[in-house]
Amino acid sequence: MPKSALDPRDPLGLDDLFDAEELAVRDTVRAWCADRVLPHIADWYERGELPEVRELARELGSIGALGMHLEGYGCAGASAVQYGLACLELEAADSGLRSLVSVQGSLAMYAIHRWGSEEQRQQWLPGMAAGETIGCFGLTEPDHGSDPASMRTRAKREGADWVLDGRKMWITNGSVAGVAVVWARTDDGIRGFVVPTDTPGFSAPEIKHKGSLRASVTSELVLEGVRLPAAAALPEVSGLKGPLSCLNQARYGIVWGALGAARSCLEAAREYSIGREQFGRPIAGFQLTQAKLADMSLELNKGLLLALHLGRRMDAGTLRPEQVSYGKLNNVREAIGIARTARTILGANGISYDYPVMRHANNLESVLTYEGTVEMHQLVIGQALTGQAAFR
Amino acid sequence: MSLRIVVCVKYVPDATGDRRFADDNTTDRDSVDGLLSELDEYGVEQALKIAEASGDAEVTVLTVGPDDAKDALRKALSMGADKAVHVNDDDIHGTDVIGTSAILAKAIEKTGFDLVVCGMASTDGTMGVIPALLSERLGVPQVTLLSEVGVEGGTVKGRRDGDAATELLEASLPAVVSVTDQSGEARYPSFKGIMAAKKKPVESLDLDDLGIEADEVGLAGAWTAVDSATARPARTAGTIVKDEGEGGKQLAEFLASQKFI
Ligand SMILES: Cc1cc2nc3c(=O)[nH]c(=O)nc-3n(C[C@H](O)[C@H](O)[C@H](O)COP(=O)(O)OP(=O)(O)OC[C@H]3O[C@@H](n4cnc5c(N)ncnc54)[C@H](O)[C@@H]3O)c2cc1C
Numbered sequence A: 001m002p003k004s005a006l007d008p009r010d011p012l013g014l015d016d017l018f019d020a021e022e023l024a025v026r027d028t029v030r031a032w033c034a035d036r037v038l039p040h041i042a043d044w045y046e047r048g049e050l051p052e053v054r055e056l057a058r059e060l061g062s063i064g065a066l067g068m069h070l071e072g073y074g075c076a077g078a079s080a081v082q083y084g085l086a087c088l089e090l091e092a093a094d095s096g097l098r099s100l101v102s103v104q105g106s107l108a109m110y111a112i113h114r115w116g117s118e119e120q121r122q123q124w125l126p127g128m129a130a131g132e133t134i135g136c137f138g139l140t141e142p143d144h145g146s147d148p149a150s151m152r153t154r155a156k157r158e159g160a161d162w163v164l165d166g167r168k169m170w171i172t173n174g175s176v177a178g179v180a181v182v183w184a185r186t187d188d189g190i191r192g193f194v195v196p197t198d199t200p201g202f203s204a205p206e207i208k209h210k211g212s213l214r215a216s217v218t219s220e221l222v223l224e225g226v227r228l229p230a231a232a233a234l235p236e237v238s239g240l241k242g243p244l245s246c247l248n249q250a251r252y253g254i255v256w257g258a259l260g261a262a263r264s265c266l267e268a269a270r271e272y273s274i275g276r277e278q279f280g281r282p283i284a285g286f287q288l289t290q291a292k293l294a295d296m297s298l299e300l301n302k303g304l305l306l307a308l309h310l311g312r313r314m315d316a317g318t319l320r321p322e323q324v325s326y327g328k329l330n331n332v333r334e335a336i337g338i339a340r341t342a343r344t345i346l347g348a349n350g351i352s353y354d355y356p357v358m359r360h361a362n363n364l365e366s367v368l369t370y371e372g373t374v375e376m377h378q379l380v381i382g383q384a385l386t387g388q389a390a391f392r
Numbered sequence B: 001m002s003l004r005i006v007v008c009v010k011y012v013p014d015a016t017g018d019r020r021f022a023d024d025n026t027t028d029r030d031s032v033d034g035l036l037s038e039l040d041e042y043g044v045e046q047a048l049k050i051a052e053a054s055g056d057a058e059v060t061v062l063t064v065g066p067d068d069a070k071d072a073l074r075k076a077l078s079m080g081a082d083k084a085v086h087v088n089d090d091d092i093h094g095t096d097v098i099g100t101s102a103i104l105a106k107a108i109e110k111t112g113f114d115l116v117v118c119g120m121a122s123t124d125g126t127m128g129v130i131p132a133l134l135s136e137r138l139g140v141p142q143v144t145l146l147s148e149v150g151v152e153g154g155t156v157k158g159r160r161d162g163d164a165a166t167e168l169l170e171a172s173l174p175a176v177v178s179v180t181d182q183s184g185e186a187r188y189p190s191f192k193g194i195m196a197a198k199k200k201p202v203e204s205l206d207l208d209d210l211g212i213e214a215d216e217v218g219l220a221g222a223w224t225a226v227d228s229a230t231a232r233p234a235r236t237a238g239t240i241v242k243d244e245g246e247g248g249k250q251l252a253e254f255l256a257s258q259k260f261i
């Protein structure tokens, strides 16, 4: 018999599967979120803004959370599992914070790191790793989301220069970004461009009236005759492979992150159920409540095992994009299920921002859609299983 | 020559855990997770700041504690300390503050030092006397309970905020200082720091290495002995004292019954 009692926060003892450095990374992010995010997040969310976004980015940079899984250029060079744990802790605070970090590290920085020239890496990555420069990633357009191959944004050659025209939609970090990685159609297929956001013709109005990811900046990118030197194009890739390789990185982070939101919801519901009395006893004592809690805990911990398995594969270099689809599909779908069930346990308090549950449930609606919708990942898995592409 | 800073850090039971005494009335360190004493994080932070300002300094973190105390050292190394010394010996079990200070002093001398930095108190023992004992044993000045500290040339300077006055203090190196929880928030271990900590040297010493006899320390060598320990009874609704002329007396009786006065 083990000497210590079962820990309801880690009932399966999964912490034993992590090494000391992995747990230390987790502790740092958890402590930072507790100090810097949790005291304010409900207020930021209700106001629909991230008022200290630049300061937060610099602090995240100083702990090493930005582009943490990349090597060199001021990046921390962490493992995939460490990156996953960081995403989980950030999203346990709020999906908006995790989105900020995912877009910065896995989309914008990864694109430059993987597909950029040495000059582009030197120019942009150190400042982005430090959080001095915020990056965004423009792929989605108003009329082209799940099917980015049909994008309309164009880059035309004019002499040695490139000139970009078009619109991007739902771009995280857009209005606060110093640099945008923008994907555009060219005569040689889709190419990526590193666009300083002070380039004439570039603007990024913020999207308002969101009912989800309210503590995250989401923007439209408007490109009107944005003239860039030849050196602004990412030299090492053309075609959809460019953006998809980045999305694969960010999706991997979401596999972990979504579980953070789920964990916070389950924990809030568990505590609430023990303290809340109806019919003369704690609602935790009712079988129906316990069934909910048991199923939530089960799915959360299964999701963690899946995330860890994918993480170990990523560190071993054997992770396939289809496998990431399993993780993204399952873990976000289960996380939103947990959030919604948790909400029922909190009764009317469940809809209050005094508790984190409704905020997480609403955030997860975005997480369910971005980085490939549920349906897209089902289609990816379906194709992997049958060899038949059913997208069109 | 570079400035040699030794930070004394204690590995303590997590105060949010269920803390208990073992059968021999010593702290039961197995039943609850431990961590680097929060108050000693301030010491690490100030040592790192002094080292950064000097540009040529080496920060050694030192702990006296069981196997798991290496976690406290690892955290301090992740924050940026250069190397660590871990004094660990079965015979240390039950050592009191006199013995602990003797072990620490020997380890500090062996390491070599210009400045010793301590926290204001441990979060478990909370006596707050180790810095003074160290200064006596090492034969160097002490400047304790500082809310601001810095080194200029061969002098350590600091500010102590008291209830009645603010004192500006200084001492020539080598010296012992302790810093308070007002000295500035400790940094988070950065991911680079966490990865770098793996490769930093941790020296393990036992009593033999320090030339200390087993009977000078441990339960046997302790000047104080704990005869019995009783867990505090669970909090009850509280006693309401109604002042009907005798209020003061009743309050005093209550406090006396709880051994507060
Ligand atoms: C808060 C937020 C932040 C975002 N941040 C970014 C960002 O930083 N950068 C970026 O480029 N994008 C970003 N996005 C956009 C996101 O990636 C897209 O919303 C997503 O790809 C879906 O595209 P869509 O919204 O156009 O939906 P559509 O593609 O129009 O899909 C609508 C519905 O149709 C379904 N559907 C579509 N095609 C098929 C099919 N073949 N078979 C079955 N069902 C189908 C979808 O699954 C979905 O249910 C963000 C979105 C949100 C909400």
Ligand SMILES: Cc1cc2nc3c(=O)[nH]c(=O)nc-3n(C[C@H](O)[C@H](O)[C@H](O)COP(=O)(O)OP(=O)(O)OC[C@H]3O[C@@H](n4cnc5c(N)ncnc54)[C@H](O)[C@@H]3O)c2cc1C
Pocket: B007, B008, B009, B010, B011, B025, B026, B027, B028, B039, B040, B043, B062, B063, B064, B065, B066, B092, B093, B094, B095, B096, B097, B098, B100, B104, B117, B118, B119, B120, B121, B122, B124, B125, B126, B127, B128, B129, B130, B131
């Ligand atoms: C392995 C071990 C087992 C012990 N077991 C028991 C026990 O079971 N029961 C019991 O009552 N006492 C025990 N002690 C003694 C006691 O817990 C303290 O270490 C000692 O009395 C110091 O007092 P304090 O914690 O009040 O320190 P304070 O004087 O409050 O501490 C001030 C500062 O001194 C430094 N410091 C203090 N202790 C250490 C340390 N160990 N290592 C490095 N720096 C330190 C820190 O910088 C700290 O901030 C044990 C000590 C050790 C090392």
